[in-house]
Amino acid sequence: MQSHSLKLYNTLSRKKEKFEPLSPPHVGMYVCGPTVYGDAHLGHARAAVTFDIVFRYLSHLGYKVRYVRNITDVGHLEADSDDGEDKIAKKAKLEQLEPMEVAQYFADSYHRDMDMLQTLKPSIEPRATGHIPEQIKLVADILEQGLAYEINGSVYFDVLKYNEKIKYGRLSGRVIEELLSGSRELDGQSEKRNPLDFALWKKASPEHLMKWDSPWSVGFPGWHLECTAMSSKYLGNHFDIHGGGMDLMFPHHECEIAQGNACNHTDPAKYWLHNNMITINGQKMGKSLGNFITLQQLFTGNHDVLEQAYSPMTIRYFILTAHYRSTLDFSNQALQAAQKGYKKLINGLRIARLLTYVEDSKVTVDADQVKQVQKSLDGAMAAMDDDFNTAQAIGHLFNILKKINSIYTGQLTASSFGKEVFDKMIQTFERFITEILGLEEEKLSEQESLLDVLLLVYQEAKTARNYQKVDEIRSALKQLGIIVKDMKNKIDWAYEE
Known part of the structure; x- marks a missing residue:
């Protein structure tokens, strides 16, 4: 395993920390995947590409990574609350399908789009509906710890009681007193003791489509419970990295931390990584604003805001041009610039694969050229070591590309760099583009x-x-x-x- 001072920005501590896996060289990483009730969009793409990069780079450094990414196919209710209709069940009713037909259709669609974006498949991809017994056991464990209560067949996590021993809100920086003052008053119709409590198990109404037997009622698990059940099953009670979109930090990941401490007596993960959102021309992306764009619409150009179609590799490159923790603003101009940048790198890759080292006794090694190349090579690695900064790494790759183009056009000779540096330059350039950044040449239909x-x-x-x-x-x-x-x-x- 290569020796690198890899630093990750940990949302829990709000600082960069030196990455020290619990049992090197093994790394456990859990990432919240999609709720499969609609087509994948730009937000899904950013999360998937972000953690694909983490997976790729840790593997490149020599770690054996167990990458678990779940699929939510039950329990995610409308408005991300404990009330309302299950998102997948609602779609099933509209389409007159079984809920699992809806889940399978959109899971297949999601996988197709992720394959087009060149994201590697996770090591394990569990589904919430495949882990109902594990979730029921967790509810029973939390009840036994006295941190949950059952009422009318539903079970809720007691946030205030939990907060007496362990601060609720550590991940998102929320203060419980402020949360309580900002919450709506219970109107007597809610079963919960206070508005911050969240469902571990919900009793199903007679018309509810997705339900299972439990000690408390025929019902279904709360949305937050599935990730605790699946992450602990496949990675243990305390693993290395937990990832997801920034919109999941509160309440989803906050609730996971509470559940993990309640039943396993430890925080689920050592490092919490969150990718930022994608905006469109400075506005939040949303269906109500008319700027919601699916990946298939991007690939075909079939949307009113699009001036053209954009290939999967253009989308992937566009995502990589910003650090994963920064906001990424979509516009046609930004994607057209990304298209040009991607093609420049791929043209460079084609050239690099054609170049061979030819010794020229008349040419001496140029120490200044060697220094410039080495600086760019080291800079690309240093950027990735610094919290996976793909944007800076790409900048260093373009500096390397200038040298490759100069050799190709005859302005410089390979001998100017010496065989060792020349080989390292070509190999690193190719490895970064294909293995680390996950970009590939999109072949033309013509041979x-x-x-x-x-x-x-x-x-x-x-x-x-x-x-x-x-x-x-x-x-x-x-x-x-x-x-x-x-x-x-x-x-x-x-x-x-």
Whole structure:
């Protein structure tokens, strides 16, 4: 395992901490996955890509990572509260389907979109409905600890009683007195003793579609319970990293911490990582605002706010151009810039794979060039070591790309860097793009062999000074997103940036 001073920003401590896994080189990481009642959107993409990067980089450093990402297919009620209708059951009624048909359809859709974004599959992907017995046991354990109460067949977590021993709100920075003063007064219709209490088990109404037997009632688990049950089952009671979107910090992750301490007597995770939100032209993304965009709409361009379609790798690159804890603002201009940046890197990758080291006895190693390359190589790693700063890492990759392009165009020779530095530069550049950042070349539908034939015809027309044919070929290829590059000793092509 490589030795790196990896630092993670821990939401719980609100500072960067040196990463020290509990049992190196093993790392346990749990990430809150989607609630499968609708198509995946940009917010889903950012969370998935963020923790895909964490997974990839820790694996690159030599850690054996068990990455668990759940699927919520029951218990997530409307308005993220303890009242209302289950989101999946509501969709099932509208579509006249079984709830599990809805969950399966949108889970498959989510996986398709994540595959297109090149996110690696998690080690384990459990579902809430597959862990009902574990959740029932947790409810019983919390009741036994005296930190929950049952009323009319439903069971609620007693936040005030828990707060007497362990502060509730440590993760989100909430103060319980302020939460209480800001909460609506109970109107006599609620079963809860106070408005901060949250459901561990809810008694189901007769018309409720998703329900199971329990010691308290025929009902269903609360939304927060599933993550405690599944994370502790697959990673233990105290694991390394818990991740999710910033919108989950309160109340979802706060409730997980309370549940973990109540039944397992420990915080669930050592490090809490939260990716920030995506806004659209400075506004929060939402269906009510008319700016809600699914990934499939982005890929096809089928949305009123889109000026064009954007490929999956353009979306992935766009997400990587900002640090995961910063707000990322969507606009057509930002995505078009991301498209150009992505193509520049992929063109560079194509070139890097073509370059070979040729010893030139007439050229001495240029110490200044070597120093510049080494600085960029070290800088890319240092950026990733500093809380997975992909934006800064990409900046260093573009500095390396300048050197690769200079060798390609003949402004510099490979011998200027020496074989060891040259090989390290090429290998690191390729490894960063493909293995760490997870970017891949999006091949054109036309075969590259046809491109070779066209370039041969182009060369013949140029040699014959048939400039009309030269211009026709150039124009036709440009319409396909390909530009012809007239090099000193050859003709090549590149994606139009």
